[in-house]
Amino acid sequence: MKFRQLTIALSLAILSLSSCSSPAEKAKKAEADKKVRIPEDDKADSLLLVYNPAKGDKWIADFVQNLHKKYSFNGNVLVAKGGKIIYEKAVGWADYLHRDSLKINSEFELASITKTFTGVAIMQLVETGKLKLTDDVKKFYPNFPYDGITVELLLSHRSGMMNYVYFIDDIWRKEKRDMKKGVSNQEVMQVIADKKPNPYTKPDRLFHYNNSNFMVLGAIIEKVTGQRYSQYMMEHIFKPAGMKNTHVYSKAEYEKIPVDVVGHDRNSWRYSVVQNFLDGPVGDKGIYSTLHDLVLYDKYLKNGRLLTQKSLDSAYRGRNKAIKGHFNYGYGWRMFDGEKDRKVVYHTGWWHGFRHIYVRDFQKDIVVIFLGNLTNGSLMHLDELYKHLGVPVIRKGAYSGAGSLPGSDED
Numbered sequence: 001m002k003f004r005q006l007t008i009a010l011s012l013a014i015l016s017l018s019s020c021s022s023p024a025e026k027a028k029k030a031e032a033d034k035k036v037r038i039p040e041d042d043k044a045d046s047l048l049l050v051y052n053p054a055k056g057d058k059w060i061a062d063f064v065q066n067l068h069k070k071y072s073f074n075g076n077v078l079v080a081k082g083g084k085i086i087y088e089k090a091v092g093w094a095d096y097l098h099r100d101s102l103k104i105n106s107e108f109e110l111a112s113i114t115k116t117f118t119g120v121a122i123m124q125l126v127e128t129g130k131l132k133l134t135d136d137v138k139k140f141y142p143n144f145p146y147d148g149i150t151v152e153l154l155l156s157h158r159s160g161m162m163n164y165v166y167f168i169d170d171i172w173r174k175e176k177r178d179m180k181k182g183v184s185n186q187e188v189m190q191v192i193a194d195k196k197p198n199p200y201t202k203p204d205r206l207f208h209y210n211n212s213n214f215m216v217l218g219a220i221i222e223k224v225t226g227q228r229y230s231q232y233m234m235e236h237i238f239k240p241a242g243m244k245n246t247h248v249y250s251k252a253e254y255e256k257i258p259v260d261v262v263g264h265d266r267n268s269w270r271y272s273v274v275q276n277f278l279d280g281p282v283g284d285k286g287i288y289s290t291l292h293d294l295v296l297y298d299k300y301l302k303n304g305r306l307l308t309q310k311s312l313d314s315a316y317r318g319r320n321k322a323i324k325g326h327f328n329y330g331y332g333w334r335m336f337d338g339e340k341d342r343k344v345v346y347h348t349g350w351w352h353g354f355r356h357i358y359v360r361d362f363q364k365d366i367v368v369i370f371l372g373n374l375t376n377g378s379l380m381h382l383d384e385l386y387k388h389l390g391v392p393v394i395r396k397g398a399y400s401g402a403g404s405l406p407g408s409d410e411d
Contacts, residue, residue, distance in 0.1 A: 037240060045242045048299065049292045051085040060087040063385050071381050075372035076102055078291040082365050088291060095262040096269040107245055107259045107288040108371040111349030113358050114287040115214045117237060119155055119332020121221050123311040124236055130224050137216060140223045143193040148203040154213040155331040156319035160201040163210040164188055165278060167197045172277060182251020182280025185219040207320035207329060211284035218283020229282045241300035243293040252280035259288055263353020267376040273353035285351050291369055298360055298367050316345055324396050325403015336392045344392055355379060361391045
């Protein structure tokens with residue numbers, strides 16, 4: 001009898017403790033549970049990434065072949081529609097010097113496409129209450145030399161900061177510092193505190209796209225979480241999204257970045273880019289990934305695994321005056337806002353011989369990815385592909401000052 005009473009008492013105690021959990025705590029637990037991968041995830045992902053070249057879109061195949069021959073595009077291409085890959089191709093060299101061919105699973109330095117991941121990480125930390133969009137940078141770095149710069153202003157490129165890339169490069173060359181050893185985000189933050197470079201303009205005055213904003217956000221992620229940027233991304237974004245071939249590679253952590261794809265600059269195979277100290281800071285760049293992993297990234301953003309819909313809606317809302325009537329920038333995403341709620345989010349990338357574009361059309365359920373490792377103007381010639389897919393032309397120069405596309409139904 002005593003044993004039965006003890007059992008009942010323990011059960012009531014456990015029930016009482018569970019019922020005391022606040023709605024906020026339950027919500028956090030639910031969010032954490034959503035991010036735990038299960039075997040069914042891997043099965044579904046495998047089906048999503050299946051591609052039969054014999055059934056590929058012939059028009060796109062011809063278009064990419066022409067882009068390679070006429071405009072010297074070199075890189076990997078993927079187009080997905082309605083949850084299926086309709087075309088993918090590895091075109092050209094991974095490293096021209098050694099005549100290594102690209103493979104469909106080759107990892108590219110994503111350059112500024114990295115900013116979308118940093119934006120997701122920041123919004124995750126906002127969701128868990130670890131920071132606020134209104135937090136001033138000085139809350140995390142008291143010796144930061146600028147007043148009035150918040151997390152939100154960094155996310156939307158309205159901080160008014162100078163571009164640290166040019167500032168740090170100038171210092172390293174003048175002071176003859178080690179050009180091979182990567183500098184970390186924390187070291188850059190200290191240099192900014194010590195040197196106090198003049199800002200470009202006042203905070204929240206205008207949109208000024210530059211890498212400093214997301215380098216600082218990368219530093220804040222490290223300060224708030226107590227983890228390296230690479231660790232946080234792996235644990236909270238890459239693994240939950242099944243992105244098994246995506247990594248953060250920083251020269252501050254690696255003597256040699258362990259990938260085979262080499263960037264080639266100045267529209268010439270002669271100029272293969274050697275990694276240096278500027279490949280150390282991350283957040284603005286530094287994530288390496290593949291075509292297939294970027295398809296999974298799109299999937300797990302859409303299904304709520306990585307962020308709530310409320311956070312996504314906030315990230316995808318333009319925070320600046322639209323250019324050409326349609327083009328804007330939210331929290332880590334460029335976007336095209338059309339009529340009748342037509343929205344396409346995307347990001348470009350350009351760094352050390354890599355040049356890319358990653359486009360996500362929500363209404364058409366289309367993903368377009370071009371990852372290139374020969375810097376040239378080939379990605380300025382995608383208009384016909386966009387029209388073939390029924391996607392807005394992602395090129396500001398294609399639109400009039402009123403935001404209409406000459407010769408289209410928008411006139």
